[in-house]
Amino acid sequence: MKPARLASSLSACLLGAMLALAAPAAAEEKLDKVSFGTNWVAEAEHGGFFQALADGTYRRYGLDVTIVPGGPNVNNRILLIAGKLDFFMTANTLQSFDAVANKVPVVAVAAMFQKDPQVFLAHPESKVTKLDDLKPLTLFVSKEGIASYFQWLKSDHGFSEAKVKPYTFNPQPFLADPNSAMQGYVSSEPYAVEKRAGFKPTVLLLADYGFDAYSTLIETRRDLIDNKPDLVQRFVDASIIGWYNYLYGDNKPGNDMIKKLNPEMTDELLAYSVKAMKDHGIVDSGDAVKDGIGAMSDARMASFFDKMARAGVVRRDIDYRKAYTLRFVNKGVGLDLRPKP
DSSP: OOHHHHHHHHHHHHHHHHHHHHHHHHHHHHOEEEEEEOSSSSOGGGHHHHHHHHTTHHHHTTEEEEEEOOBTTBOHHHHHHTTSOSEEEEEEHHHHHHHHHTTOOEEEEEEEESSOOEEEEEOGGGTOOSGGGGTTSEEEEOHHHHHTHHHHHHHHHOOOGGGEEEOOSOOHHHHHOTTEEEEEETTTHHHHHHHHHSSOOEEEEGGGGTOOOOEEEEEEEHHHHHHOHHHHHHHHHHHHHHHHHHHHSOOHHHHHHHHHHOTTOOHHHHHHHHHHHHHTTSSSSTTHHHHOTBOOOHHHHHHHHHHHHHTTSSOTTSOGGGGBOOTTSOSOTTGGGSOOO
8 A cells, every 4th residue: 555545544544533433422512401200219119210311211311311200308309490400200180180270380280190000909808899899998198189089089979078087108007997998009008018018908999980191201491392392392202211121121120229229119019010010901991092191181171170070179260281291292102112912
């Protein structure tokens, strides 16, 4: 090879090597930093978000995401409102209605759970098979439960607060009384009762009896929607992909991250929770079957608002339509990741 061509070739190789080294740095610079706060410590019910972070989905959507777990002494929703977080995982649609009532400028942009996971657990010997069978029993209900879903049980199903005792998130009073029922989440409390007491409780999912709240919604501020709609869309889309991968793919990356943040999450509990979410259609049912995970609809929002207004949980005069937007969902994102029947 002639010296001139050798020098040219070496220069080209050197330039190529420099570009190769610079490429990751350049890609890194293009990532948009995003912070997302959950409403509780890391658990399977947040699995799709951790999966999207752990398996690189967020990064592939141009996002450098930091997940900030919640907890008993953490109020991530306040941090969202204050501009310290970009997105927040709110528990259910009622919180979105409450934001409108209090003129808080946050909006739900996706609903990762089509069904609220709220359940009642009963002893097998009580022979409970349907919701009305709970009425004669002592019901352990939390203060938050009394103010929300129990008002719907009263207005739509004729339940009485006279049968209610305070639920303090300790299952012992329920375990000691076979003529009682206890609130819980379908993906966690049944497992805890079975492990602790050695029996499989009867489980009634309120969503199957008309409590049609969305749950595990993504909220953000109106100003972020107005100023950075592309970023909102990418975060929603990547989160949806994360949920498909968590439910139907290799969810080890997400679970490993959850266990690192919350050592109380065992492999057995995580597997139980994922199975419960799939068996009960918590994430992937209803409108999500056609429109993709995260789906929301005006009709569903109107239905739930009417029930909550009738129960006296929310004021009839608020404009509940300000609580959410369909702009970023119902696009069929990730449908190809669902296993074929």
